[in-house]
Amino acid sequence: MHPQSVELLEVLKNTMIAANYSNRSIPTYAREVRFVCAYYPELSPYDWTDIHIIEYMSYLKKVHNVSYSKSKMVAQSVAFFFRHILKRPYDVPSKLYPKREFKLPHYLTKEEMQKLINSCRSPKQKAIVELFYSSGIRLDELRMLKLTDIDSKNNRLLVRCGKGRKDRYTLLSKRVIETLRTYYRKREVKPTVYLFEGEKQGEPMWPGSIQYSVRLAYKYAGLSHKEHKTHALRHSFATHLLDSGVDIHTIKELLGHCDIKTTMVYLHLQTTKRNLILNPLDELFKENDQIANIPKDDKLI
Numbered sequence: 001m002h003p004q005s006v007e008l009l010e011v012l013k014n015t016m017i018a019a020n021y022s023n024r025s026i027p028t029y030a031r032e033v034r035f036v037c038a039y040y041p042e043l044s045p046y047d048w049t050d051i052h053i054i055e056y057m058s059y060l061k062k063v064h065n066v067s068y069s070k071s072k073m074v075a076q077s078v079a080f081f082f083r084h085i086l087k088r089p090y091d092v093p094s095k096l097y098p099k100r101e102f103k104l105p106h107y108l109t110k111e112e113m114q115k116l117i118n119s120c121r122s123p124k125q126k127a128i129v130e131l132f133y134s135s136g137i138r139l140d141e142l143r144m145l146k147l148t149d150i151d152s153k154n155n156r157l158l159v160r161c162g163k164g165r166k167d168r169y170t171l172l173s174k175r176v177i178e179t180l181r182t183y184y185r186k187r188e189v190k191p192t193v194y195l196f197e198g199e200k201q202g203e204p205m206w207p208g209s210i211q212y213s214v215r216l217a218y219k220y221a222g223l224s225h226k227e228h229k230t231h232a233l234r235h236s237f238a239t240h241l242l243d244s245g246v247d248i249h250t251i252k253e254l255l256g257h258c259d260i261k262t263t264m265v266y267l268h269l270q271t272t273k274r275n276l277i278l279n280p281l282d283e284l285f286k287e288n289d290q291i292a293n294i295p296k297d298d299k300l301i
Helices: 003-018 025-039 050-064 068-085 110-118 123-135 139-143 174-186 207-220 229-243 248-255 260-269 280-284
Strands: 156-159 168-171
Touching (some): 003 025, 003 068, 025 050, 025 068, 110 123, 110 229, 123 139, 123 168, 123 174, 123 207, 123 229, 139 207, 168 248, 207 229, 229 248
């Protein structure tokens, strides 16, 4: 790696720390820029051009077949590096960002959700699954929940420093409160700070451990074929609220979305209103199996 690459990577980390970026964003941005540096080991970052970046991203797509989200992360990291470290904001190519894919979120039906919850085999596993589904929180938000964030009196949950470092309140189910009490009573080693702690008391549970617990619940319920298992519980929360008649703006606030457009994707998953729609083909044949716009006395060929 070029000596200036090493120096500039350190500047990148320090700049992001000073700008109060999250502990997840800093290593992610540094990693993606470091990969570009490794791809051009003889080249100083000051000599990079838009052609170099496009060639690198083309390599990722052709050789490694990276996803849209990975391509976007590379684009964001490189753009930040160009603007704030190299001080060359106008050299970032406009075509750097990949064309957005539109995929519907994976979610569980109400019947599947009930089956999943009933299949949990420990109070802790049940508490995790129910909390994900009943509050719509993200993986990192759940693992950082503290005992003091549970407001059982007002049936609400305080989410601290969610995505974008924003605090918010979301729903806290009465059933979850009872599940959490059972979980707490049956723990031999009681959690002291975080709601779900790992092997070390006072330390939050590892993300991988939470995901493993959720995957096991899916397995016990015979739903192993379902994708994006942990995040699917968040999608299920939003979809089922929408089906119950909750307005889209309220769901946006509960999920912690910045843009209503992000929340509007759940409109595609809504079934209640869609099931009330009469299909135009069925409309044609709804009366005595006759096509509606053909007179009854006309002969059918």
